[in-house]
Amino acid sequence: MVKKDICQILNSLSKEYDRGAYPGRSSEGLNPEWECDPFHVLIATILSQRTRDDNTRKASDNLFSKYNSINEIASADPEEIIELVHSAGFPRQKGTAIVECCKVLRDRYDGVVPYETDELISLPMVGRKTAACVRSYAMGIPSICVDTHVHRISNLMGLVKTKNAEETEFALMRITPRDRWSDINRYFVRHGQVVCLPNHPRCERCSVCSMCDYYIKVLKK
Ligand code: SF4
Numbered sequence: 001m002v003k004k005d006i007c008q009i010l011n012s013l014s015k016e017y018d019r020g021a022y023p024g025r026s027s028e029g030l031n032p033e034w035e036c037d038p039f040h041v042l043i044a045t046i047l048s049q050r051t052r053d054d055n056t057r058k059a060s061d062n063l064f065s066k067y068n069s070i071n072e073i074a075s076a077d078p079e080e081i082i083e084l085v086h087s088a089g090f091p092r093q094k095g096t097a098i099v100e101c102c103k104v105l106r107d108r109y110d111g112v113v114p115y116e117t118d119e120l121i122s123l124p125m126v127g128r129k130t131a132a133c134v135r136s137y138a139m140g141i142p143s144i145c146v147d148t149h150v151h152r153i154s155n156l157m158g159l160v161k162t163k164n165a166e167e168t169e170f171a172l173m174r175i176t177p178r179d180r181w182s183d184i185n186r187y188f189v190r191h192g193q194v195v196c197l198p199n200h201p202r203c204e205r206c207s208v209c210s211m212c213d214y215y216i217k218v219l220k221k
Pocket of ligand 1: 153197202208211214
């Protein structure tokens with residue numbers, strides 16, 4: 001097994017990809033009207049659960065074009081929000097959670113998204129991944145947002161040996177300097193979308209294959 005330095009991997013990937021973006025928000029200049037603020041990142045990340053980026057983008061565009069603040073969503077008719085977010089899938093679950101979430105933010109936090117992980121994960125449909133995404137992309141707080149790409153690639157490469165996203169988050173924290181935590185989501189997600197595709201990774205195009213256990217153990221054999 002080759003010795004791996006996650007900073008070296010992140011440095012290599014940073015040469016290929018831009019700075020990444022939170023779920024559903026294009027890093028290529030589409031939908032630039034959405035601010036990268038805690039409100040937009042929180043709602044878009046809730047919408048992104050169990051769906052593809054293009055569906056998240058459609059649902060977020062629909063929602064934000066009509067309701068673009070915590071107060072507006074908190075006072076909205078939940079049925080209308082459910083209709084607006086339909087393209088993200090699970091519309092009733094997500095729409096209801098988004099309205100409830102905005103009500104809590106309005107009533108308990110004076111309309112400001114809190115920054116502590118424990119407070120964030122107490123909101124409806126907000127888990128560690130969503131909390132880390134908000135902290136990292138919207139607040140600039142070093143956090144490791146572990147989505148399906150980050151969990152999969154970290155295990156394929158042999159950086160961690162974990163069964164679920166939460167284990168991956170803590171394992172990556174142990175091997176990564178804190179000031180690089182946010183880079184993991186930025187670069188691994190792009191790598192997972194472009195090269196290390198689920199089910200058929202394009203290892204022949206991968207700039208970090210010399211540091212990947214899957215490539216060394218499985219493919220080279
Ligand atoms: S070598 Fe293949 S499996 Fe490993 S990170 Fe690159 S694309 Fe993914």
